[in-house]
Each structure stands twice: as structure tokens, then as C-alpha cells.
Amino acid sequence: MHRLAIYDLDRTITAVPTWTPFLLHAAWTRAPWRLAFAPVVIGAMLTYRAGLIERRTLKQLMHRLLVGTLSPDDTAAVAQSFADSFARHIRPGARAQIAADRAAGYRIVIASAAHRFYAGRIAAALEIDDVIATEAEVDAEGRVTYRIAGTNCYGPDKLAMIEAWMAREGLARADAHVRFYSDHATDEPSFTWADEAIAVNPHARLRVLAEARGWPIVDWR
Template identity: 45%
Template sequence: MTPLSIFDMDRTITRSGTWSPWLLFWAAREAPWRLALLPVAAVFGAAYLAKRVSRARLKELNQRLLMGDAVPRARVEAAARAFTARLLDRGVFPDALLRLEAERAAGRRVVLATASCEFYVRAIADALGVADVVATRSVWDGDVLRARLAGPNCYGQAKRDMVEAWLAAEGLTGAPIRFFSDHVSDVPMFELADEQVVTTPTPKLRAVAQARGWPIIDWV
């Protein structure tokens, strides 16, 4: 069975998160007047920190605020390609790209598994030559993107559950997995994997990795 190399995306391949930059990019490009609503986004963020809204609900609220609730697919795809071009120009770890290519050259099937939204992650994956994506899905009403999630936020245990469902659908349950991530929320995925590669980790994940003997690589 073909071995898999599964990469988290935000802060693993990219130097920072991509969700907030995507929303700001979209608003600046498509509807600059929405930037005046950023104080409302700060209120939503405070509600999340106070545990009054979930991470998934926070995504829906900020998407509605900065993108709107009905966006044609063609606009989304064009903006995603433009966002990807800018991101890949200066927002990724060169070492991560080299490792991704090395995994592919070794005959491994490369997968992105990310909490970021699939409607723009697909453009990033395409630019990286990655066909397989497990990501947070959104509701499409025909060719219109809605500000609602179509299932769980692909984060923490939910990411592992979604990856396991993808493996089953692809007939890959039991395939050897090498998993790359920077964040402690991905411990469930590390525990699923046969090989763990901790990349430029947060302090919490670095401590876990050191305790468990997982190899650590600091990308440059």
C-alpha cells in the first residue's frame, strides 16, 4: 500500500495562519468597505476567547462579515488563485516545500490536512501539486458560496476523524502515515501516524515532542 505523507498547512508549510489573511485579502480586493467592519470581528474574537462561540462558529461569523453570505464560485476561485500567488511568493517555508517535494519523489502520496477552508485551500494545493486535501468544508448553494460550514471544523480530534474517513473512502486504511505539523492541536493526528515529524513547533508541541521522542525540525 502506498505510504502517505500528510502535512498540516498553516504554520507548517506557510509561515503564518492563512484564514485571517485570506479574509483581509478578500475584503481589500472585492469589497474594501467591509474593512470598516473589522472592529466587529474583534468582538467576535472576544466572544470566542470567552468561550461563548465555538471556533467553527467564529469562522462562519467572520466569513459572513468580511466576504458576505452569497459569493459566486468564479469570484472565489479567481481570488483564491491571486491569494495563493502572493502567499507562495513570500509566505511559505522553503524547507517545507523542499521536504514536500522529497516526500513525493520518494514515492509517497502527499496530502494536506488543514483546518483552513477548502474553497481557498484547493488553490494552494493545486499550486503545490497536491491533489489530496482534507479541509474544513463550506456550504455551496449551486455555484454560490455560503458563510456556513458543511460539517465539522477540521481541527484537533475532528481532523483525525476526517482523515480517517478519507482514508476509508480511498481504500487506504492501514497505509503507513508520516505526519508533519507545528501545533499541539494535532496530537490526535500524530498519534494516528506511524511516523511523526514536528516542524517549527509551538512551545506546547515542542514539550510534547520532547517528552515522546518525536523528531523536531525547525524550518527556515
């Protein structure tokens, strides 16, 4: 029996989201003039909240305005500097639970809507090798673009990507015991699919759902 402990990243392992902070970090350290687009980005976020554009469109627009296209070297440098600066936002409870799951023989996995090129750096700092995340499209010259390759690792698509990862790793669902940790109700498909669902510092809708389903609720501060 394989043991998997699958963790969401934003607001689960980290106390705050990573996407907007990453974009602002990249803009500030690489091209501060891009911060002039901040009002446009805020307008796009409000448009998304109004339900007028989808999440994928919002993420691509934000990336295009605040970061643009990155060479492989620039991608590596800005992702690492962001991960280093973001270490202070890792929840102490997340560190403790990851250590406990690892000691109990669980394979630790991060499954996140964050882009892999920086989520992987945060994972590496936590000694986590397995990362399922949103992939950025890479152009013919090897540069990371603002476009998302494939699907955004979010909601039902996150579960589909977890299942695809398990298939690639040769892990049959029937032969695995899965713990799933997240802070948000959009991960309901993954919560329901897992053997153990743990709500971490849940927002209001997930708290109601967790109480109704009998899922443990934990506070990692």
C-alpha cells in the first residue's frame, strides 16, 4: 500500500497566497516599470470576481503585464529569489505536519494552481520532490511565456492532474492511501476522492463543508 500525503500550497502550506506576490516580486526585481500596470491588474481581478472572465484568462493577463517573457536563466533566478524571500510565510504547522507524514512513511506531494517554476523552488526548500502544478508554456527559444500550457491546476482539473501524475508514477488508486490537505472548498473534488480529507485554516465555505462531511479541521497558524 502506497501512502500519499497531498498538500495544496497557497494558504495551506503558506499563510498567504503566492501568485500575486510572485508577480510583484518579479516585476520589482526585473522591470519595475511594469508596476505601472498594477491598476490594470486590479481591474482585471475585479472583472474576474464579477464572473466576467475565467481564472485562466486572469492569470495569463497578470503574468503578461507584470512579468512578460522570461529566459531560462531569468526564470530560475527570479523563482529562487522569490522562494527564498517567501520562506517566512510557511506555516509552522505545515512544516510540522509534513515532517510527521514523512516520518510515518508518506510520500509528500504538493498539488497547486501555482506555476511550477516557482512552486517547485518552495517545495525544494521543504525537501519535497513531487510537485503537481500549473505549467507555463515555453516558446521555441526556451523562454517561459505568460500562456498556461494545458490546464490550470485548480478545482476539478487539480484532481485530474493528480490522477494523471499517479498514472505516470505507476501508482494505482486501489493500492494507495491518500491524505489531502487544503484550505479551500474549490478542492472539494480532491477532498472527496481522498481517503482522509483535512481542512487547513479553512475559509467559511470549506468550514461548513468540512463540518457537514465530518472532515477534521486543523489550525496551522
